[in-house]
Amino acid sequence: MFTHAELLTIKQEREMRRNTISTSKRPLQCPHVDCNRYVSICDLNAHFQHEHIEVPIAQTSLDDRNPLTFYPRDIRYGVKQCLILLNVIVPPEEPNDSSQSDKPSSITVAVLASRMAAAQLGDETNQSIVEDEEVNGTVISNNDKIIIWMASNVVCDYSYTVAVSTVSEDIRVKYYGPVLQLGNSPKKLCMEGHCLILSHFHFLGMSENGLKPLQLDVIVHSED
Incomplete structure (x- = not known):
């Protein structure tokens, strides 16, 4: 999770990039x-x-809940996968707010996932099993993880919540952080904890060894 100081630093860096980069x-x-x-x-x-x-594409608004189901077995090792692409409608700017004159009417936010083997996180002793696991889609190592995060096509000040639960919602894991x-x-995000991290126990236990799908809920929050 991001600390308050880290969130403040990210926000300051975004402001600097807005003033120096034509995205x-x-x-x-x-x-x-x-x-x-x-x-x-734009494309x-x-x-x-x-x-x-x-990949489904949906239109949504800030603070709206966006549900989706997925099977953990479909998440591949070591690559980014887009689970859904969200076109988030941005509220119109204030008439007298000249600082927001370039604010887009919508932003695109991708809900991304990746599956990380222990070898990909630095455990070289398990390197030989990665290819086999990729082929048969099974999990061998108890240290495997599935990570989920949200990223935008532009610099923005929005934050998000992503939650994964069983379909009956009796078990729920969630994460909050900046878009x-x-x-x-994916490796850096996982090692720094800047994403939702599902452990081997989470994604196998919650999906009953991969037989059942998991419920994914994402919300893009308004600016603070």
Whole structure:
């Protein structure tokens, strides 16, 4: 989890980047699986609509709950997977607020996931099992983790809550933090704890050894 000081630092860095970087001219690397194609910020939705039709795209508003179900067995090792792409409607700016004149009418937020083996987190003794686990989709190591986080195509001051639960919601795990930017390393996010981390016990126990789906709820919160 982010500390209050870390959240403040992130917010200050975002303000500096707003004043020094023209994000509309910077292409993004597609965050889905092995695509890695560079697309412009404005073309991210169109790219997913044509190249990744398996990824749902939804329109939402700030503070709205966005439910989704997924199977942990579908999350691949060591790569980013986009579970859903959210087009978040941004409230209109105040008439006299000149500082927000460039504020977009919506932002795109990707809900991303990755599965991390112990070897990928630095345990070299388990390196040989990663390829086998990738092929058969099973979990061998008790140190495996699934991580989930949210990242946007632009710099923004929004935060989010992501929660994973059993479909009956009798077990629930959640995380709160700032919306990040696309391009973060899953390994770094996992090691620093800047994401929702589901342990081997969580995603196998909650899904009854992968037989049942898990409920995913995400909320993009208003600016503080």
